[in-house]
Amino acid sequence: MQKQKLSLSEKLAFSFAGMGQNIIYNLVITLIMFYYTDVALIKPEIVATIMFFTRLWDAINDPLMGMLVDKTKTRFGKLRPYLMAVPIPLAIFTILTFAVPDMSPGIKILYAVISYNMWSMTFTITDIPYWGMSVAITENPEERLSLITMVRIFCNIGMAIGILVPPILINSLGGSTVENSAGNARAYLITAMIIGIVGSALFALAGFGTKERVKQSSEEAPKFRIIAQNKPLLILQFSRLMGAFRMVIATAGLYFANKNLADPNQYTILGGILILAMIFSMFFAPKLVHMWGKKMTYINTLILGFISHILLFILGYGNLTVVFGLLFICGISLGINDVVTYSIVGDTVDYLEHKTGKRAEGIVFSLNTFTTILQSALGLAFIGIVLAFVGYQGDVVAQTPLAYAGIFSLLSLFPAISCLLSIIPMLFYKFTKEEHDHILAELHPVK
Known part of the structure; x- marks a missing residue:
């Protein structure tokens, strides 16, 4: 097994690309629900349906994208061509997603379905090759963990920008993230233009600033069904x-x-604390992995997440200092879990190659993207269902007590339950560091 070191410039190029991708992703994922319900004034239950079926369709086509990537053969490799080609379409569809016309409800819904679908599919084309590159850049597991840790830090900086900057831009452009106003449509559109262009320009660095080094061990492209032989990956995704x-x-x-809270400025503080905790925690993720191993680090972060969310639900939000403190702990849980997740996915590429003789970064990471999209589909649809159930009204500031309780549960009770459920599959995860080291030694013997 080779021990090549990645240059700082290549690590930075790949990391800044992740930042750009996450700026765009978090702009859309964070604001699109609110944009549809409170700016375009589409009913929450309709938005929930759009969210779910659009993301479900995109999740279904992820495996197709993964197989296409693994069949690609060019002088640039099988991953880089997509990373070089997709930035411009990504910017265009990000902008169009926030350009719902002020027409009849039917036209609004049709436009939302088409534009959101196009954005979602374009994002898939960025995500699968990008994360496939994280294991194609180097075969050295220590370098991979170092790279992924650095990338996830930059990704979370991108998350911070994508979550915190758009509301500031929207308000400065005469819009509002609290209520429907005359300037909202224009403010959201200009914000999408700024974020879409900047994020896509940064993402272009993934294609133009990196190099594929780990090559396919078999000339025949793998088929998606081989994923059934990757038990560690399936357990993780479940x-x-x-x-x-x-x-x-x-x-x-x-x-x-x-x-x-009736105060949009609190969202900036809330999001800032959450993301700051995530970034802070990532610096310690490699040390925790070294101490506990990847499986137990993953599980322990979920236990920490459950404790913090359930305490938030029990204590309520009468004291914002307590709320922010518990959200900081939630962020620590999310940040470490994030690094470990992508590191495990990279390990399973090696596992599958050892078992089948085929290196399938595209297929493996397409399943990971499939899960990310399905997570988003289920989560956003669930938000829409809860909002509809509790009688949420997007065109007014004051809500009913039931609506307030429902919104708070989305931040506290339901995430706590989700943390507990997430632990169960990982109890059956058996792929150890020792087994991974043995696999790498056989796949890439020292010459």
Whole structure:
């Protein structure tokens, strides 16, 4: 097994690309629900349906994208061509998603379905090759963990920008993230233009600033059905699906700040604390992995997440200092879990190659993207269902007591339950560091 070191410039290029991708992703995932219900004035139950079926369709086509990637053969490799080609379409569809015309309800819904579908599919084309590159850049597991840790830190900086900056831009452009106003449509559109262009420009660095080094061990492209032989990956993805309702707390937090607290500025503080904790915790993730191993680090972060969310639900939000303190702990849980998740996925690429003789970064990471999208679909649809059930009204600031309780549960109770459910599959995860080291030694013997 080779011990090549990645250059700082290549690590930075790949990391800044992740930042750009996450700026765009979190703009859309955080604001799209609120944009549809409170700006475009589409009913929450309809928005929930759009969210679910759009993301479900995108999840279904992820495996197709993964197989396409693994069949690609060019002088640039099988991953880089997509990373070089997709930034411009990503910017265009990000902008169009926030350009719902002020026409009849039927036209609004049709436009939302088409534009959101196009954005979602374009994002898939960015995500699968990007994370496939994280294991194609180097075969050295220590370098991979170092790279992924750095990338996830930059990704969370991108998350911070994508969550915290758009509300500031919207308000400065004459819009509002609290109530419907005459300037909202223009403000959201210009914000999407700024974020879409900047994020896509950064993402272009993934294609133009990196190099594929780990090559396919077999000339024949793998088929998606071989994923059934990757038991560690399947267990991890099932665990992630069980954690779907904790992955949309940024969206729930927007409703919580705007309605329960009636102060959009609190969302900036809330999101900032959460993301700061995530970034801070990532610096310690490699040390925790070294101490506990990846499986137990993953499980322990879920236990920590459950404790913090359930305490938040029990204590309520009468004291914002307590709320922010518990959210900081939630962020620590999310940050460490995030690094470990992507590191495990990379390990399972090696596991599958050792078992089948085929290196399938595209297929493996397409399943990971499938899970991410399905998480989003389930989480956002669930938010829409809860909002509809509790009688949420997007065109007014004041809500009923039931609506306030429902919104707060989306930030506290449901994520706590999701953490517990997510632990169960990982109890059956058996792929150890020793087994991984043995596999790497056989796949890449020292020459």
